[in-house]
Amino acid sequence: MDADVVVIGGGPGGLSAAETAAAGGLKTVLVESSEVGGTCLNRGCVPAKTWISAAHLLKNTRLAAEMGLIKASSESEPGGMALDSAGFAKLQSHMREVVGVLQKGAASNLKKAGVQVVRGKAAFLSKKEVGVNDGQEVVRFKRAVIATGSRPVELFPKLPGFYDTDDVFGVPDFPRSVAVVGAGAAGVEMATFFNGAGCRVTVIEVMDDILPFADAEIRAVLKREFKKSGVNLMLGAKVAGASSQSGRCALELEGGGLIAADATIMAAGRKPNSVGLGLDKAGVGSDVRGYVNVDGSMETSSGGIYAVGDVAGKARLASTAHREGVVAARNILGTPDRMDYRVVPNIVFSDPEIACVGPTEDDLARTGEEIKVGRRHVRALARAQAGAEITGLFKVMVGKDGSILAVHIASPSATEIIHGAAVAMAAGMKADALAEVVFGHPTYSEGIILAAADAVGGRPRHA
Structure with missing residues (x-):
């Protein structure tokens, strides 16, 4: 041929x-x-987001019950509704x-x-x-x-109850407890789904922090939310051995300690x-x-x-x-073109969502470049108060010449909002010009222009 x-x-x-x-x-x-x-x-992306969308529906149902809008079933787990085996089977079909x-x-x-x-x-x-x-x-x-x-990446030979980020979507039964090895984007998303679905979740990460591409303040938001929702986040911990017995997984940690779970997901890279x-x-x-x-x-x-x-x-x-x-x-085809990776959004479908474009504040500090940083907390946005989802932070890093160097967000809908920042950066828009753009109100997206205004010393028009 x-x-x-x-x-x-x-x-x-x-x-x-x-x-x-x-x-x-x-x-x-x-x-x-x-x-x-x-x-x-x-x-990968599509099955994971289908799962996480279901977890978000469960979260909204719990929120509605907490607000007294609906009555939670007496059989529900503490805090509201959790996914059961029948529901998981329907989710898998979907x-x-x-x-x-x-x-x-x-x-x-x-x-x-x-x-x-x-x-x-x-x-x-x-x-x-x-x-x-x-x-x-x-x-x-x-x-x-x-x-x-x-x-x-295979950390150790596969055993019953052990999955990687490729084959986990074929898990036959819904586990009640899950151990996730790795706290990059894939590991965080797995933890988000299983925690949101009502599982006990432990995340084991060999590094000292999660999501290395995200700004430290943004990472801190998600770590606090993980803690509040019951996720056991073990940072600086390394798995030394693994075993499977009687339908349960066991992970032995270096320096001592044992983590047991119904299922283990290995999300330690590719x-x-x-x-x-x-x-x-x-x-x-x-x-x-x-x-x-x-x-x-x-x-x-x-x-x-x-x-x-x-x-x-x-x-x-x-x-x-x-x-x-x-x-x-x-x-x-003979039409010269080249890749440009300077403005590439990284997005994570966590809760709240994480979205970043450009380096972190620490990365910029290491370059010695003079920068200004603007912030806007999600709780200060009218849309957040109206929707009862008030956790998060918008952060804009601006160069000495007013250029937008980076935007990092932890917020509901952050994975959608970030692209407005990416377009502004790709177009070479200055932070003061971005701060003057009229955004719809009340929206989460306003966080970008309000953080930009904070960076350049402008006066925010509204929240």
């Missing part, structure tokens, strides 16, 4: 690369060993339906674009050939895009899917961790071969993978 472009992997980066190349008139073949959509759609709809949409988009999909596992045979399913089929190409994604790709046969270089080396155009050390998404080891987000795929395809 001959192709102008072969794309290996059908996640966000592979899909955007294939569709962009095909739209440009190139004969494009996409090789995918499983369902299109990659980790995000099938085993999650599979959501994933199925999006899978069909992704496949339809490929078909409309004219991309030929080949099912199987691909590996390079040379700088111009890819073999599928151990060479049973050969694709001869002019250009290639590697978009094979990543997989969870590693690239680059082994077995035949990179050496294609002349493609990688680093010691297996991430494929790329330049700003997403091209590898082998001319004409590109890499995007997690396997390229840059931002490792579905959002950036999509953009990287477009950049790679544009360069293949």
Whole structure:
């Protein structure tokens, strides 16, 4: 089979690369060993947000009961409603339906674009050939895009009741207690769901803090909320051993201590899917961790071969993978383009949600740059008081010249609000100009302009 472009992997980066190349008139073949959509759609972002949306519904029901708007069942656990096995089964059915709809949409988009999909596992045979399913089929190409994604790091061999962030969505029964190993974005989201669903949750993190990309004040908000909601957050703790017996998981900690739970979720990072790709046969270089080396155009050390998404080891987000795929395809089409990671939002669907764009205050302090910091507490917003969700903080960091260096938020709807800040930063808007923009009232979004006004010494118009 001959192709102008072969794309290996059908996640966000592979899909955007294939569709962009095909739209440009190139004969494009996409090789995918499983369902299109990659980790995000099938085993990550989408299933996780479906779960967390359900937990948010439960939270709202509890809040309604606390306000006396509805009567909580006498059989409910203290504090209100909790998910039971029957409810979890319905949630799983809903999650599979959501994933199925999006899978069909992704496949339809490929078909409309004219991309030929080949099912199987691909590996390079040379700088111009890819073999599928151990060479049973050969694709001869002019250009290639590697978009094979990543997989969870294995801390120890899998045991009954132990899951990683890929296979946890297939958990057969709803656990009443959960241990989460890792407090990055995935671990925090797992803790948020299971805690919100009524489980006893312990989070074990080897580092001294959670969410390293978030500002310290923003992290502090979430840690307080975890504590208030009963999450046992163990920072600076390392798992030394694991066992499973009689349907229960046990984690032995270094220095002593044992954590027992119905289920354990390993969320201690991911590693690239680059082994077995035949990179050496294609002349493609990688680093010691297996991430494929790329330049700003997403091209590898082998001319004409590109890499995007997690396997390229840059931002490792579905959002950036999509953009990287477009950049790679544009360069293949002869339209020069380069990636710019300076304004990339990081979002976490915790409670409250966390969203950040730009460095932390501590990061900026280490550069020695003179900055001004503006803050607005969520409780000071009329929308927060009206909705009875008053926890959080808006924080804006401003440079000496008035440029917006970073915005970090802990708030309801933070994962939506942050994009207004990202657009302002990408457009080069100054903080004083942002503070003068009229936002709707009452909204959580006002927190951005009020924090910006605080940074530049302006007078807030309203809360």
